[in-house]
Amino acid sequence: MSKKLLSCFGRRKDRTSRVMASESIHAYSALPNSGNRECQQKPSLVSQFSKEVTDFSSQYGSETSISYTACNLAGRSNIYPTYGDFTQACVFRTYGPWWNEVPSSRKKFNKRQADFCSEDFIEVSFDIEVYPCKLEIWETYNPGAVVKIVACDSSSGSDVDSGKARWQTIWKGEPEECPPKSRIFSPPLTNPFFKTKLIRLELCSVKCHYYTELDCIVMYGSLQPFPDLEHLSLIQQMEEYKNYSEPDNYVYMITSLMNQISVDASSQGEALDGNSTIYENKEGTVPVLEPKGEEEEKEEEEEEEVEVEGDRVEELPIDTTAVTQDDTIVEDNGFFDLLPEEVIQVILSYLDLSSLINTCCTCRLLQKQCSDSLQYTELNLQPYWYKVDSSVLASFQSRCGHLHHLNLSWCGGRNNTVSTAAFDKFLRMCGQELSTLYLANCTFVNSDVMKCIANFCPKLKDLDIQGCSKIDGTDLLHLQKIPNLTRLNLYRSLVDTNSLVSLIKVFKNLEALNIGSCIRINNFDEVCLALGKNCKKLVSVDFWRSKTITGDGLVALAQGCPDLEELDIGWCPGLRSGSASLIQLVQTCTKLKKLFLTANRNVCDVDLMAISTHSRQLQQLDILGTREVTRDAVLRVLQNCPKLTMFDVSFCMSIDFSCVEAWKKEFPHVNIKKSCQH
Numbered sequence: 179m180s181k182k183l184l185s186c187f188g189r190r191k192d193r194t195s196r197v198m199a200s201e202s203i204h205a206y207s208a209l210p211n212s213g214n215r216e217c218q219q220k221p222s223l224v225s226q227f228s229k230e231v232t233d234f235s236s237q238y239g240s241e242t243s244i245s246y247t248a249c250n251l252a253g254r255s256n257i258y259p260t261y262g263d264f265t266q267a268c269v270f271r272t273y274g275p276w277w278n279e280v281p282s283s284r285k286k287f288n289k290r291q292a293d294f295c296s297e298d299f300i301e302v303s304f305d306i307e308v309y310p311c312k313l314e315i316w317e318t319y320n321p322g323a324v325v326k327i328v329a330c331d332s333s334s335g336s337d338v339d340s341g342k343a344r345w346q347t348i349w350k351g352e353p354e355e356c357p358p359k360s361r362i363f364s365p366p367l368t369n370p371f372f373k374t375k376l377i378r379l380e381l382c383s384v385k386c387h388y389y390t391e392l393d394c395i396v397m398y399g400s401l402q403p404f405p406d407l408e409h410l411s412l413i414q415q416m417e418e419y420k421n422y423s424e425p426d427n428y429v430y431m432i433t434s435l436m437n438q439i440s441v442d443a444s445s446q447g448e449a450l451d452g453n454s455t456i457y458e459n460k461e462g463t464v465p466v467l468e469p470k471g472e473e474e475e476k477e478e479e480e481e482e483e484v485e486v487e488g489d490r491v492e493e494l495p496i497d498t499t500a501v502t503q504d505d506t507i508v509e510d511n512g513f514f515d516l517l518p519e520e521v522i523q524v525i526l527s528y529l530d531l532s533s534l535i536n537t538c539c540t541c542r543l544l545q546k547q548c549s550d551s552l553q554y555t556e557l558n559l560q561p562y563w564y565k566v567d568s569s570v571l572a573s574f575q576s577r578c579g580h581l582h583h584l585n586l587s588w589c590g591g592r593n594n595t596v597s598t599a600a601f602d603k604f605l606r607m608c609g610q611e612l613s614t615l616y617l618a619n620c621t622f623v624n625s626d627v628m629k630c631i632a633n634f635c636p637k638l639k640d641l642d643i644q645g646c647s648k649i650d651g652t653d654l655l656h657l658q659k660i661p662n663l664t665r666l667n668l669y670r671s672l673v674d675t676n677s678l679v680s681l682i683k684v685f686k687n688l689e690a691l692n693i694g695s696c697i698r699i700n701n702f703d704e705v706c707l708a709l710g711k712n713c714k715k716l717v718s719v720d721f722w723r724s725k726t727i728t729g730d731g732l733v734a735l736a737q738g739c740p741d742l743e744e745l746d747i748g749w750c751p752g753l754r755s756g757s758a759s760l761i762q763l764v765q766t767c768t769k770l771k772k773l774f775l776t777a778n779r780n781v782c783d784v785d786l787m788a789i790s791t792h793s794r795q796l797q798q799l800d801i802l803g804t805r806e807v808t809r810d811a812v813l814r815v816l817q818n819c820p821k822l823t824m825f826d827v828s829f830c831m832s833i834d835f836s837c838v839e840a841w842k843k844e845f846p847h848v849n850i851k852k853s854c855q856h
Contacts, residue, residue, distance in 0.1 A: 222402055223311075227254050228302035228395045232376070233592065235298045235619050235645060236271035238389060240723055240749070241670070241697045248300055250393075257318045257393045261360040262855040263828075267318060267391035270298045271722075273383040274849075276798055276824050280744050280772045282665075282690045282718040285614055285640065287558040287585060289530050294561035295353065296325055296380035299588065299619075300392075307373035308399025310348065315363040315379065319391035322354030324363060326380035328564060330592075331372040345378075345564035345591075346370045353382040360393075369404065388853055515543055522547045531558065549577055556583035560616070563588035568600030578608040587618035587642070596622045602630045609634035618667070619645040625653040632656040644669035644692065651677025651698065658684045665690040669720070674698040675705065682708040689715050694722030694746065702752075703731030710738020718744035722774075728752045729759030742767040748776030748800065761788040768792055776826075777803040786811035790818035800826040802853070808832050816845050828853035 231249050239246035245265035250256075256266045277283060315324055331344040348367045377397065383390050514522065526547055529537060538548035547553075554577045559566050566589040590596045601622065605612075612635045617623050623646040631638065638660050643649070644667045651674035657663065663685050668678075669692045678699060682688065691709070693699065702724045709716055716739040721727055727750050736742070745767070747753060753760070761784065764770065770793050775781050781804040789796065790811075796819045801807060807830055816822065825848055827833045838852045 222400050223398060224306060224308060224401065225396055225398045226304050226306060226308075228252050228377075228397070229305050230303050231268075231300060232303050233299075233301040233619070235300070235588075236669070238269035238271055239265075241695055251300060251302060251395060253394065255316055255394045257360075257391075258316045258362070259360050261318055261358065263319055263389075263391065263853040264855065267393060268300065269389050269391050270300075270323075270381065270383065272297065273320070273386045273389045274824075275384055278384075279823075280718065280798070282692065282720065282744055284616070284642070285583060287556050287583065288527075289534070289556060290558050291530055291532065291561040293350075295382040295384070296561075297383065298381045299378055300381075301376065301378045301592075302395055304375040304377070304397055306401075307375045308397065308401060309369065309373055309403055310367060310377075310397050310399040311369060311404065312364060312398040313348075313367060313377065314396040314398075316360070316393040316395070317363055317390065318360040318393045320356075320358070320383075320386040320388050321361050321363060321390065322356040323381040323383040323386055323390040324351075324379055325353055325382045326350050327365070327367070328378040328380070329370045329372075329374040330376040330378070331370070331374060344372070346372075353385045355385045373399075387849075388851055519547065523550065523552060526553055551577055551579040551581075554578045555580050556614075557581060558583075558585040559589060560585045560587045564591065566590075567595035568597045571596060571600050571604045575604055575607045578604075580611055581608045582611055583614035584608075584612060585614075585616040586620060587616045588620070590620045590622035592621065594622050596620075598622060598624065598626045598630075601627055602634075605630045605634040611637060613637050614640040616640075616642040617646060618642050621648070624648045625656075628653045628656045632659040635660065637662070639663055640665040642667040643671060646671060650674070654678075655680060657681060661685065662687060664688060664715075667692040668696060669693070669722075670695045672696075672698050675701045678705055679708045683712050686712055687715055688713040690718040690744075691716070692718075692720040693724070694720045696724075699724070700726060702727035703734070706731030706735040710734045710736075713739060715741065717741060720744075720746040721750060722746050723749045724752075725750065726752055729754055729757030732759040733757075733762050736763040736766040740766050741769055743769050743795075744772040745770065746772070746774040746776075747778070748774045748802075750778065753778055754780050760785045764788050764792045769795055771795055771821075772798040774798075774800040775804065776800045779803065779805050782806040783808055783811035786815055790814040793819060795821060797821050798824045800824075801830060802826050802828040803830070805831050809837055813841070816841060816848060822848050824849045824851070826851040826853075 228251060231252050234248040237246065237248040239248075244250065246267065246269040248268050248270075250266055251268040257264050310329060313327060317324075326347060327349040328345050329348050331346070346368075348370055349365045351365060377395065379395075381390065522544075526534060526537065526544075534548050534553060538545050554574065557574060557578060559570070562570075566586070586596075609631075615631065615635065615638060617627075620643075623643060625648075628649055631641070636659075639662060641657070641663060642665075647670075650672040654668075654671075654673055654677055657666075658681065661684050664687050666681075666685070666688065667690075671693075673693070673696055675698075678693065682705070688709075691713075693705070699705065702721060703726065706727065709719065719735070719739075719742070724747070727747065732747070732753065745763075760775075760781070764773075765788065773789070773793065773796060775785075778801075781801055783806070786801070786807055789799070799815065799819075799822065801812075809832055812825075812827060812830075812833060816825070822845075827838065828851055833852070835852060835854075838850050841848075842850055
């Protein structure tokens with residue numbers, strides 16, 4: 179790396195000013211190449227570190243701290259090139275497959291996009307709008323989780339009044355299993371056709387052996403369009419014109435665009451059937467039909483009355499041109515018309531959402547079958563979060579009369595492209611049978627939305643509203659109208675103690691509750707007492723970073739909920755080992771499969787001995803940061819818990835790496851975690 183670049187990327191010692199300070203912009207005469215640091219000459223290029231984290235899905239750190247939090251991704255590098263576990267990094271809440279193998283894991287939708295695997299996202303802004311040509315993500319621990327990079331048009335394409343926000347995927351890949359060393363990840367980008375200063379990363383940590391940690395982001399770009407951007411923009415417009423309902427109009431528009439690209443007429447090929455011409459361009463050959471005259475078009479319109487389906491779903495990445503009522507089924511259709519409707523329905527049930535709607539456009543027979551409400555008993559729109567707006571919701575209303583499961587997580591965006599009125603109308607028509615509703619990190623969720631859910635979803639059992647910052651405890655009280663709720667995710671919500679206790683008294687059948695990082699709950703013992711008294715079927719509860727929970731609350735929870743299988747009391751400083759509350763917990767709740775005691779400094783050998791004796795079903799155990807446990811106690815757990823698959827002993831003073839390596843050989847079925855700093 180040249181000295182010039184090193185001066186730009188130098189480590190900054192002043193930690194406190196890193197998050198809020200505006201970072202300087204540097205102009206270069208070189209265009210960086212992801213594969214080679216030696217750059218070709220190119221003027222007007224600027225580079226900049228991210229200025230601010232504007233949104234994110236989860237974080238390992240506390241809401242009131244900067245350690246292990248998302249905001250650490252803003253500003254200059256503070257860690258690279260060092261590899262290891264550092265509090266100054268941006269760290270997300272989960273890693274690996276472990277959170278998907280417990281009772282609290284989300285329902286898996288059958289009709290899900292095959293190439294969508296994102297579990298987390300983080301959105302960062304920059305000082306200056308540029309046409310990006312290169313993005314660097316500085317990964318300093320367990321790299322390989324970034325699977326998608328999306329850029330937002332923060333000028334012409336983002337309008338709050340119209341509810342539009344244009345996003346473009348500039349890179350997409352798969353999660354990687356990378357060697358344990360820091361790296362600057364700079365994938366090849368698809369140049370967007372607009373300036374941007376807002377970038378969104380999507381991550382999937384399923385292949386990471388431990389928490390992935392990010393240090394900073396650097397974006398390179400030009401203040402002016404690159405020479406070939408005009409050409410690329412026209413190519414993009416061609417793709418957009420595919421949504422035209424009239425093929426001839428589409429071809430005419432493509433012809434016009436091709437002429438704008440200044441294709442040499444001498445490169446024309448032979449005419450096809452006397453009506454089409456092959457034009458040659460960089461993308462290959464494109465067949466183009468000559469546009470029909472007005473009289474010819476008028477005659478065809480008189481012969482065939484086209485009835486276009488009212489549903490508007492073209493905002494999804496699929497073509498939804500409807501089949502006309504006067505279309506005739508082609509004889510050579512694979513004999514689909516000879517199959518019973520039930521058989522066709524079974525075949526179509528294997529298609530994902532995009533394929534189902536594309537198939538709807540093939541012929542009248544499949545249009546009818548693909549529009550059947552039985553094909554839409556579940557609707558997962560999270561993979562299309564950047565395309566979903568109010569009109570898309572409206573387009574699905576006629577098909578979702580038997581909707582049971584709906585996932586709108588991440589939808590709505592920073593410009594609230596989904597309106598409260600549109601969501602209200604959708605639930606009025608499609609919410610009566612709804613049992614699963616995921617609205618994680620949805621910006622449109624407010625008090626009115628909570629009223630809609632309470633009024634129109636009487637059969638709702640599974641609700642995820644984590645990260646919804648526009649609702650508080652008062653708004654959540656509307657959920658008292660849904661007494662049969664069994665699963666509730668309130669992670670990073672603004673629920674308060676009194677509101678939550680009132681809800682718990684109503685939810686007698688509650689099985690899973692996530693109240694991790696809920697900073698407005700000031701008395702978690704009261705919450706534990708309410709759960710123990712009212713929720714006898716409770717199987718999973720997440721108290722992650724619940725500062726006020728004590729041994730008394732833990733004992734009350736254990737006595738009232740003996741069927742607990744999953745308990746996270748990580749980073750709960752109020753728990754004291756001397757109270758013997760943990761021992762009473764494992765003696766009473768013998769079905770425990772997951773127990774996280776992360777950073778509980780008072781856990782000792784006596785507690786581990788109790789776990790090894792009573793928790794024979796245990797699969798996951800986290801004792802990170804416990805100071806008083808010894809090797810013998812840890813070994814006892816490994817020997818006596820035969821179903822154990824994950825055991826985190828990071829930062830336990832008495833457990834060194836040589837011990838861990840020896841245990842890995844002796845207990846190969848257990849993933850023993852030992853984080854490190856180099």
